[in-house]
Amino acid sequence: MITMLSDFGDRDIYVGVMKGVIAEINPQVRVVDLTHQIPPQNIAAARFCLMNAYPYFSDGTVHLAVVDPGVGGTRRAIAVQFANGFLVGPDNGTFSGLLSQSPALAVVELTNPDYWRISQPSKTFHGRDIFAPVAAHLAKGVPFQELGNPINSATLVQMDISGCILTETGIAGSIQYIDHFGNLVTNIPGSYVQGKTWYVKAAGLTITGSETYSDVEVGEAIALVESHGWVEIAINRGNAHSQLQIHLEDTVELAFES
Template structure:
């Protein structure tokens, strides 16, 4: 007996928060097209308009979903303006959202098979979308049709992926004593996640230098005394700076893009 094919998953990542109906409306649009589709909320707590935070979270979530998943990412300060609405086909999934750099980190690791600007209004929710809510009127609707099996090239006009908007990504560089990088993300616990791969320190004795402060490299949070700083390889695979039972961002006065030195 042939097993029934499971419908693809749709993920949603936005800065909409949970105080308003915006997230529920996206799901309603998808359900109007196919209520059997599985919709997963990656997060809706991206800081408002923070495209860099969105691309970091999508990059880290993407590998945990089955091939064919349609990922909708909407952090869109340029909504209604000149930026393109796009859909991209990769070898193992689809991306739908604004062309504002939100897919930068992920695309640095993967090849785009096809890229289209979403110009075919047949797959929009309405012919005249709101100038402030393309997530509802374009992206959610397009994602549902993709998950239903509509070929990506039917959705609009193809374009050269080389023209995609890209965010500048800070680089991790070797130094005489180790590596120099930056804080690329701070999570809700106040953990500061760097752009230094954990592979660079795995199995070594190492520490992190922040200005004049030296923070020991550990395997777990509990290796530091309560309230004390530590560095470790997080579940995302990057070197992160934390406080055992505390908030490293607040206690160490850390900010996005701060320079971090790893000494090995």
């Protein structure tokens, strides 16, 4: 299986072209679209979505992720082998969240043109000319080490997203992702609040922690642990991002009631 994640949207032909390249090489492979609605060039959003999606796929899955503002520049094109499968895409931090949970077993730079679509790839569409064909070949069983030169996993680009910090009164964190509904996903794991009475402070507001959106009236703010396992701030039937004016990387504080 191959999963695909990108910021290409569904208006243009880019995603369809990549699927055509994959089908030409490996017509039997199953392709699953994670999303192609990552905000343009938003590597942090790509990192978050891939990190939270990969556990739901079988071992051996090839995860193809192309959010690539540095395409054609000095950033490396890579493939990564990890315990659950493979990653293919640019070395720009997209894979750093997933690899913090399941470390790399091996990494190669994609230097072998035998597994590209053409030997002189486009400077602006490596998704078509390098990443899609490499993913198709991997899913077909090409040995990982044949794809290019090995590199040290310690040299992979890391996203500058700091973790949450335990404080005397609770946990200090930040907003790491904003979803389609405007829900504000923090970098605080939900495991910290299990069985406790808690609340979140953000943008001068105190927001009660609860379990479901309907625990508050329509239009009211709530904090809860979402299905992805992170504490988030939401508004029942509303958009927390626009209504509360809380943004990516804004700080939040989670506190417990005694």
